[in-house]
Amino acid sequence: MWLAMIILVTGSTGQIGSELVPALREVYGKDRVIASGRNVAKLREIGEPYAELDVLRRDEIARVVKEYKVNVIVHLAAVLSAKGEQDPSLAWDINTNGTLNVFEVARENRLDMVVVPSSIAVYGPETPDNPGDITVMRPKTIYGISKVVTELLGEYYYLKYGLDVRGPRLPGVISWKTPPGGGTTDYAVEAFYEAVKRGEYTFWVRPDTRLPMIYMPDAIRAFMMLMRADNSALTVRFYNVQGMSFTAKELADTIARYIPGFKADFKPDPLRQRIADSWPKSIDDSKARRDWGWRPVWGLESMARDMIENLKKSLGKKG
Known part of the structure; x- marks a missing residue:
């Protein structure tokens, strides 16, 4: 069909x-x-x-x-x-x-x-x-x-x-092709955009906030x-379906490995932090793996490298 x-x-x-x-x-x-x-x-x-x-x-x-x-x-x-x-x-x-x-x-x-x-x-x-x-x-x-x-x-x-x-x-879905669209996990996208554009970003969640992403x-x-x-x-x-799970601090540290001098600040927004705290830190996707062969390809490190490389090209940044 x-x-x-x-x-x-x-x-x-x-x-x-x-x-x-x-x-x-x-x-x-x-x-x-x-x-x-x-x-x-x-x-x-x-x-x-x-x-x-x-x-x-x-x-x-x-x-x-x-x-x-x-x-x-x-x-x-x-x-x-x-x-x-x-x-x-x-x-x-x-x-x-x-x-x-x-x-x-x-x-x-x-x-x-x-x-x-x-x-x-x-x-x-x-x-x-x-x-x-x-x-x-x-x-x-x-x-x-x-x-x-x-x-x-x-x-x-x-x-x-x-x-x-x-x-x-x-x-949470992370992409370099389309700007964030109003989701609670969009800090994970914005952090890359702002890191490439300005070299700094203020996260709206605590550094220990861990959420599943893809x-x-x-x-x-x-x-x-x-x-x-x-x-x-x-x-x-x-x-x-899950790709990876990481804290906001782990994300900031990973970005800093590819953008030296990247400055991360953390000022939790009460509404979005409350939403993030209500969600699990990871999800079990074993049925998808068993029933139709799901396996993620991308992890935090490989995703960060690819995001930054592509954002530099799309935003016209050198280095």
Whole structure:
């Protein structure tokens, strides 16, 4: 089935979408991957085919699905954790009602698959450390709550209607190609940008804050591998995937090895520190490893080296 995929990607101009769309086009062909979103200028940068689309408009989703004969939706449109706390109503609307719209259009048009990522934001202070795929989920952010709803809705549509909903449950995603998009773990991205641009950065978390992370190339691999996995091999609908786990201080020290004189300061922001403290320090991705062969390629050291090399090129810095 995967060779015949015609894929609609929502939220294509975000951090993940802007890199996943080109990766999908390389595998399935440019004309078989339709980028969509509300920012037409950014959609043009990603390239055709693209469709202006608001996930809160079910009729718009249905129109694009029928026009392009879509049989798979990769649903990325979402308001992330830190931004979600600034406007909980908007986050709830896009993250839950938008997702319900996607599921309903997929059901009504008998699509083959919906791939929608979840997040470690589904966890809360009561979650044990290094949690597996099925565990206590009592998040304290609207983003986390909405992602729990996403997972439960996905399982419901799979069990009730046979709609193949699946997705990776991602930790913090680090990338040099797209600026941070409002997530709590974005300090790990900003630190690299500011280190290359200014040689210093003020972290908004304590130096001992340890969180699971993944480098974008591994995140893209996780999407691609899970999309192509045989449904009969899947034992859950949402899978933990992790690349590495490190403290903010360990990140700062690693950056300093590649940018001598890098100055790191730590001034915890109460809101974002509280969110970070509610998440586990690492996650158990053994089911993804067992069921569809997941293995991360990138670690902290190799990721840091690659980030800095590429950011220097993209930002026009020498040395």
